[in-house]
Amino acid sequence: MKNFPLFIAEVSSNHDRDLGRCLAFVDAAAKAGCGAVKFQMFRIDELFAPEILERSETHRKRRSWELPDELLAPIAARCHELGVLFACTPFSLDAVERLAPHVDFYKVASYELTWPDLIRACAKTGKPVVLSTGMATLDEVEAAVAAAREAGCRDLKVLHCVSNYPTVPADANLAAIETLRKALGCPIGWSDHTVRPGVIQRAIHHWGAEVIEFHLDLDGKGAEYAAGHCWLPHEIASVIRDLRDSFEADGAPTKQASRDEIPERDWRADPSDGLRPFKHLRATWKP
Numbered sequence: 001m002k003n004f005p006l007f008i009a010e011v012s013s014n015h016d017r018d019l020g021r022c023l024a025f026v027d028a029a030a031k032a033g034c035g036a037v038k039f040q041m042f043r044i045d046e047l048f049a050p051e052i053l054e055r056s057e058t059h060r061k062r063r064s065w066e067l068p069d070e071l072l073a074p075i076a077a078r079c080h081e082l083g084v085l086f087a088c089t090p091f092s093l094d095a096v097e098r099l100a101p102h103v104d105f106y107k108v109a110s111y112e113l114t115w116p117d118l119i120r121a122c123a124k125t126g127k128p129v130v131l132s133t134g135m136a137t138l139d140e141v142e143a144a145v146a147a148a149r150e151a152g153c154r155d156l157k158v159l160h161c162v163s164n165y166p167t168v169p170a171d172a173n174l175a176a177i178e179t180l181r182k183a184l185g186c187p188i189g190w191s192d193h194t195v196r197p198g199v200i201q202r203a204i205h206h207w208g209a210e211v212i213e214f215h216l217d218l219d220g221k222g223a224e225y226a227a228g229h230c231w232l233p234h235e236i237a238s239v240i241r242d243l244r245d246s247f248e249a250d251g252a253p254t255k256q257a258s259r260d261e262i263p264e265r266d267w268r269a270d271p272s273d274g275l276r277p278f279k280h281l282r283a284t285w286k287p
Contacts, residue, residue, distance in 0.1 A: 013065035014222025042091035110134030123151035134163030161191035
């Protein structure tokens with residue numbers, strides 16, 4: 001469908017390190033109408049500084065959220081079998097290399113937007129890159145975009161994002177989408193943490209968001225669901241279905257009778273006496 005936004009289902013840490021559950025996420029996202037499914041590739045010891053891990057049991061426990069490397073190939077295969085793109089967010093330079101044989105594009109997280117070496121590493125693979133911009137100033141976003149382009153990225157998308165989990169609609173600041181579009185000259189989207197259909201609809205219909213990323217959970221049992229920023233499959237499927245209906249409703253700019261209206265044209269008021277139908281039909285019409 002022309003100009004319909006790309007919906008990216010972010011599995012994040014809801015996969016429970018289980019291949020069957022990972023594949024169920026792919027199936028659910030494809031059934032809901034998404035064009036891509038995204039996972040995250042991190043190792044806690046490479047994600048946080050040692051002094052943080054030493055002090056924080058909460059951060060150490062996130063090792064249970066790590067995605068095993070051996071799941072990448074079967075997840076990518078299921079995505080491609082169902083006609084959706086497979087993406088992943090690397091959180092280390094090594095992860096960029098490990099993901100390269102499998103992903104269709106890279107997503108750089110908001111928290112890594114200030115790490116130009118990671119952005120350059122993604123760009124140098126020749127694969128498309130999506131940058132998320134939560135918490136960032138325009139100067140920081142422009143610097144990240146410059147790093148990607150200087151490293152050879154030719155397919156770049158940027159997502160306006162608010163890094164609150166969840167985000168209240170009043171904080172979404174969707175008007176920043178237009179600011180980013182004018183400043184960067186590339187497709188701009190919205191990374192949603194509101195779980196509000198109206199916010200996504202506004203981002204697309206009013207602000208022209210070309211990509212929508214959202215967090216998905218299968219059943220309310222994922223590690224991140226309780227925080228309140230994840231959609232369930234039936235919820236996002238309803239949003240995508242309604243949006244598809246709205247895009248189909250645009251039609252053509254010409255004003256003319258539609259195909260289904262043609263039979264009704266002769267049932268309009270005849271200009272000579274104001275009675276229905278036209279006189280030529282009155283003489284021959286039978287109930």
